[in-house]
Amino acid sequence: MAPTRTVVLVALVLSLPGSADSFQPLFSFKGNSSTHRDITQRAVLRETAEACKAIAAAEGRDFTLKINNSLSVGQVVSACSSTGTSDSVLSTVMFHTSIANMYFSNAMVDVVFALSQERHFDDETFQGGRDVIIAGVSAVKASVKLESFVSGRWSLGRVCHTLQDFYSHSNWVELGSRTPYSALIRPDQPLENLAGPSTPTCRNCTRGNCTNNLLPEVLQQGLLTSGYFDVLSSAKPAGKCSHGGTFDRTSRQDPVGGINKDDTAASHGSLHHTAADLAINATVELLEDIRLAVGDKNFLRLMGLSQSSVLCFVIDTTGSMSDDIAEAKRVSFSIIDSKRGTQQEPSAYILVPFNDPGFGPLIMTTNADVFKDSINKLSASGGGDLPELCLSGLQLALTAAPPSSEIFVFTDAAAKDAHLKSTITALIESTKSVVTFMLTDTLSSRRRRGLQSATPRSLSQSDAQLYRDLAQASGGQAIEVSKTDLSLATSVIEDSSAGAVVTVFQAVRNPGTPDNFTFTVDGSLRNLTAYITGASSLTFNLTSSTGASQSSSQSSGPLGSFTTVGNLRRFSLNTDNQTGSWEISVNSNDPYTLKVTGQSSVNFIYNLVEAYEGAHGDYSLKEGRPLTGGNTSLLVSVTGSDTVKVSEVTLVEGSGGSREVNGSLQSVGSGNFLVTFRDVPAGDFVVRLKGEDSTTSRSATTSSSFQRQASTQIKTSSISVTAQANSTTIEPGSTISVPFTVSMTTNGVVNDTASGTFTVRANNDRSYTSSSPATVSIAAGSGGKANGTVTLTVPASAASGTDVTLTIEAENAAATDINYAVLRLSVVAEVTDFTSPVCQVVSISATCPSSSSLCSSSQWEFSANLTDGINGTGIESLTVRQGNGTLNTSTAVGAGGENVTVATYSASCCSQNVELVAVDAAGNVGTCAGQVKATTTTSAAPVTTTAVNPTSTGGHTLTISQSLWISVVVALLWK
Structure with a gap:
């Protein structure tokens, strides 16, 4: 189909109310139906908890969380935390954001691919649907291999949509199946018992009742079918089932009706919850396959489970930047060395150098020593001409870093690529990342008038304004200092590297004007810090909730201490026993910014969403800016507390405006709210949330007001x-x-x-x-x-x-x-290798005693040969998934010329199970498990063991006969 016609048809479909033919994407406003959002989140939480459980077992730690479909984000984050302290400040923002990326991507399949039968398993397109899943899983694994986790999440969400739709759109549930159809994620397994193209599958529904519309012979023979769906034509093959619903025109042609289980009111709605539960289990199975391929720690990174942000530097490497580079090294090394091995160690390190005529390469790593080595290799050279490719380097960082990251840019030069300003602004708004510029040797306005005597590398005020604008759009700061004072200003980088940093309040006044600002301090906040950037003539006065005050003439006082460096004033606040409303009065006629941050588990995330009206009206992620004069909707998720009550979500006008617009709140469950605004402030605005948080102790339940504010500015457009x-x-x-x-x-x-x-x-x-x-x-x-x-x-x-x-x-x-x-x-390169690595057990030997009290004194050994075949992509990794022993590997060449990995595993008789995971270069996974049990008799007799071939994975049947002097049970599992 031509692209233009596709766009027209998609637009037509989306203009039809209720045209989506799947589980509801995000919200279920009628009844208690499960949505793609629910299904995806429950599966992610379960498999994430399983990965954490496996890591805890390997590290000898307890993991007591009960894993089921009722898990919350907070429970999983708390259970996966290795701090072991009940008073630690844990943030769930990154995990919430990552899950949201996945379910928004999932929901977008109904928008972008509304007419794709294979992406919804409509029209009996089982092979096409499986091809979509296999290609998508390959894309996820390839992304993880390159540490492109953000891209991996978007790919994963789309795959999950197609997989989940199978259980609603096919008759798998009606056939009595209560386990996932594993062949959908196993390309080496056949799709069996498919109804032929001319095989009738349905009969007419009776007076709107479709309970028994599947033909008895279809059920008796176990034939697999799915409903036909079309919003434009009623044509379908004779005797075939339809999807059903108001906008499925095929359901009006004999046999009328449908078989979908998208919600409880659907044609087969009585089976909706069964289908949803199966979709959850199938999604878990798919996540398990990805987890085996990438390993537990990379899987947790893909899921976004981290207590810390990335440490991201974009650094100018021209000749005048030697001092700045040295300071970037110092502060990054200080953060690394102080946080290594702790919960607050950065989740990843990103470095992007730039100069002119080049920028990059981007270096992203989880290895602190690799990052240290990379930043150590930076040297200042060249330059002399002022402009550098700063925004090109920043663009790389914005697209590589996880959403809501904090990025620090070091430069003393203008941007040669200023034409990228709107692109950078778009990426800032899209990712909600905060960009702070460390600008050295910026010319004052007085010095700018005498520019002839200035050094060539000094930034003019107009050049610096570009950076100020971008910092303001992101909620960051443009800190302007001398090179000699830079080390005093980089404390903001160390502040941001602390865990669970939240923005309590933020304001911009441009043009500058004296103003009074109030913000609320709640009991969960720690290490409150205020930052004010502005001209040297700026003064301020701070008043606490108890009435105590301190002015800018007091560097130390009853409310804390502050330092001034360049245009930055950093105020470390003392909030002990002073919860409630605070006020800052700022006196300046020059532009300034005010930002108040602290550490707290309580925070929120938001995303712009747009409605699709109709009988099955729902919402999807809104890309780009909201439209001027129209309604605007947000999906707001409160993080870090199950006791928070949200009282208001407000759009606050920025850049000097004082207008505020309150939204209408509708709870959609689990701390999520759909917020609708009938009006939107003109220009730029930010999102602010207020509410009450209840804390229960042994003696009483206390409630305190709190507020949080998003950093990123939003603008409307016509x-x-x-x-x-x-x-x-x-x-x-x-x-x-x-x-x-x-x-x-x-x-x-x-x-x-x-x-x-x-x-x-x-x-x-x-x-x-x-x-x-x-x-x-x-x-x-x-x-x-x-x-x-x-x-x-x-x-x-x-x-x-x-x-x-x-x-x-x-x-x-x-x-x-x-x-x-x-x-x-x-x-994603085309994948041609769909065959899992093959394993053949060579030997199992042991001298394990019958008494468990003596197990530590004896060892047993497991030996196997693994190969990816003569035409495979080759075994890329071999790891121990279960077992506390030692694995050694070597390579050999098999009789057919194939490469063979020889695995030898030895363990104490106290650990009598082993499971090896082999992954080839295409991401195919094979597992090989063995179990040894000591007999309770003193005599020994040789026994024969047979490897079994589990039905769930469709691998290879192996027969092994060996004489062992103990009773051995060997199980080979192929995936």
Whole structure:
């Protein structure tokens, strides 16, 4: 189908109320139906807990959490925490954000791929659906291998949607199956007992009752079928089942009705919960396969389970930056050395150097010593001409770092690539990451007038303003200091590296004006710090909830102590027994920013969502800026407390405005709220949340008010930019076309009489070759829309697993309004190896005593040969999944010329089980398990053992005969 026609048809489908043909994507407003969001989150929590349990067992720690479908994010984070202290401040923000990425990506399948039968297992497309799953899982594994975890989450969410839909759209449940259909994630297993293309499967429903519409012979023969679905045509093969529902036209043709179990009111709604439970178990099984392939620790990184943020530096390496580089080394080494081995050790380290004419490469690692070595190798050289490629380096960091990261940029030069400002702003808004600039030797306005005598590397005020604007948009700071004072300013980096840092309050006044600001301090807050940036003439006064006060003339006083360096004032607050409302009065006519942070488990995340109206109306993730004059909706998730009661979510006008708009709250369960705003402040605004948090002790329950504020600014736009790629993966050496649409809106709705010309910019973070129109024009009579296409070519040398972020922007002719679409794509090489590694047990020997009290004095040994076959991609890793022994490996060549990995495992007789996991280069997983049991008799007799072939994984049947002097049970499991 041509791309343009696809876009038109998708638009038509999405304009139909209730056209989605799957479990509800995000919310269930009627009854107690499970959604894709519920199913995905429950599966993620279960498998994450299983990974934590395995790690705890390997480290000899207890893990007491009961793993079931009732787990909460907080329970899993607490159980997976290795601090062992009940008073530690734990943050669940990163985990919440990662899970949200997955279920939003899941939900978007119903938007982007609404007409794809194989992505929903409609029309009996079982082979096509499995192909989608296998390709998606390969993409996830490839992303993890390159540590592209953000891209991996988006790919994983899409895969989960297709897998979950199988259990609602097929008759697997009606056939009496109560376990997942493992063949859907095992390409080496056949899809069996499929109903043929001419085999009738359904009969008419009776007066709207579809309970028994599947033909008895289909059920008796165990034939697998799924419903046909079409919103445009009623045609379907004779005698075939339909999906069902108001907008499925095929369900009006004999046999009428449907078999879907999308919610409790669906055609087969009585089986909805059974289908949802199976979908959860199937998602767990898929996550288990990924976890085996990537290992427990990388799996937890993919899930986003971390108590700490990344340490991310973007550093100018030109000649005048030697002092700055030295300070970046000092502060990063200090953070690494003080936090290594603790819960607060950075979850990853990112370094992006830049200069002119180059930037990068991006270095991302979890190994602190690798990061140390990389930053040690930086040297300041070249330069002399002022502009450098700062924003290109920042673009790499924004797309590589997890969402909501804090990124620090060190430079003393203007940005040569200032044309990327709107792209950087779009990425900041999309990722909600905070960018702080450490600017050295910025010219004052007085010195700027005498620029002729200034050094060539000094930043002018106009050059610095670009960095200030980006810092303001992200909720970061532009700290301007001399090179000699830089070490005093980098305390903000150490502050941000603490665990569970939250923003309590933030304000910008540009232009500057004296103002009074209030914020609430709650009992959960620790280490409260206020930052004020502004001109040297700025003064302030701080008043606590008890009435105590301290002015800027007192560097130390009853409320704390503050230091001044450059344009930064850092105030460390003493909040002991002073919960309640605080006030800061700032006196300055120059621009300034105010930010108050602390450490607390209680926080929130939010995402813009947009509604699709109708009988099955739901929401999906809103990319780009909200539309001016229209309704705006947020999905807000409170983190870190099960006792929080949210009282208000407010949009607060930024940059000097004082307008506030309260939203209408609707609870959607588990601390999540759908918040709708009928009006949105013009210009930029931020999200603020207020509520009550109850704390129960032995003596009483106390409640205190709290507030939190998001850092990232949001702006509205009258321009709408939508883009949809036909595929989210690209093969190396290939080109993808991405159609996009630009439209003008009035009061949030497309203005079909509008016309105009818009500047188009398309950028990708990999500098891959791309083409796009320079402008698009909305002509009269075009319905207020203009279409265009961006092409992106991936070099043949691109590694499988590489992520690509494509940003498409449209700006009006007056350059006063801009909006954008952000697409996340993955480079995935075609996978041809779908065969799991094969294992053959060579020997099992032991001299284990019958008495368990004597087990530590004896050893047993397990030996096996593993191979990926002559045509396989080769075994890439072999690890011990179960067992406390020692594994040694060597390589050999088999009789057929295949490479063989020889595994020898030895363990104490106290540990009588072993399970080895072999992963080939394509991510296929094979496991080999053995168990030895000592007899209770004193005499020995030879026995024969037979390896068994479990039905769940479809591996190879092996027969092994060996003489052993103890009773041995060997089980070989193939996955």
